[in-house]
Amino acid sequence: MQYKFEKPITGTGGTVNYQCTIEWRNGRFLADEPQKTGGQDSGPDPFTLLMSSLASCTLITLRMYIERKGWDIPNIVVKTNMFQTLTGETMNYFIDRDISFPDRVIEPDQKSRLSEIAEQCPVSKVLEGNTKIRTFVYQEEPAGKEILYKNNDITVAWRSQLCKHSGRCVTQLPQVFNLKAHPWINVNGADAQTITEQVSKCPTGALFIQHHGQ
Numbered sequence: 001m002q003y004k005f006e007k008p009i010t011g012t013g014g015t016v017n018y019q020c021t022i023e024w025r026n027g028r029f030l031a032d033e034p035q036k037t038g039g040q041d042s043g044p045d046p047f048t049l050l051m052s053s054l055a056s057c058t059l060i061t062l063r064m065y066i067e068r069k070g071w072d073i074p075n076i077v078v079k080t081n082m083f084q085t086l087t088g089e090t091m092n093y094f095i096d097r098d099i100s101f102p103d104r105v106i107e108p109d110q111k112s113r114l115s116e117i118a119e120q121c122p123v124s125k126v127l128e129g130n131t132k133i134r135t136f137v138y139q140e141e142p143a144g145k146e147i148l149y150k151n152n153d154i155t156v157a158w159r160s161q162l163c164k165h166s167g168r169c170v171t172q173l174p175q176v177f178n179l180k181a182h183p184w185i186n187v188n189g190a191d192a193q194t195i196t197e198q199v200s201k202c203p204t205g206a207l208f209i210q211h212h213g214q
């Protein structure tokens with residue numbers, strides 16, 4: 001299993017209510033809350049970001065499909081909004097997505113096909129699918145004892161006290177990190193570059209790599 005993003009989306013926040021800096025692979029932007037809920041409105045709020053994600057994914061998916069079909073549809077508008085209702089103790093969320101093509105008349109069969117394609121956009125699938133959010137909480141701790149795994153080129157150090165067993169290494173590079181094997185880190189299971197990339201994804205700093213001769 002590989003993460004979708006080489007670099008995770010990273011949000012940081014301080015004491016200025018409720019400004020968050022969001023870093024993505026090619027830049028950063030602010031997120032915030034509107035003034036009526038105590039923020040500065042200096043950036044989109046979390047639900048706006050969620051709706052933006054669906055709107056942009058729908059637009060991109062439709063554009064790819066229209067290009068593939070060679071249809072002459074230059075502009076697409078997608079509006080998304082949401083509401084919630086309470087049934088007993090269960091909160092139900094509804095998202096409405098309105099799609100229009102401002103300067104073209106769309107044939108009925110094109111319309112129904114585009115509607116199906118919109119429903120299959122990847123973000124729709126995440127929102128309607130079987131999504132689990134796994135939360136890990138980390139804090140700075142003393143590194144503790146290091147166990148070293150070496151070959152001629154590299155040494156991987158594992159600091160057991162820092163390992164929170166998030167399973168990222170074992171799920172993403174099982175030929176090197178395998179809890180059922182002994183030793184559990186096999187530095188000969190992949191090339192040094194692949195192991196280096198995986199070590200850099202350890203969220204707690206439990207893994208460290210040293211390249212010999214550098």
Ligand code: SF4
Pocket residue numbers: 162163164165166167168169170201202203204205206207
């Ligand atoms: S990725 Fe890091 S914290 Fe997670 S299991 Fe591997 S060594 Fe431990």
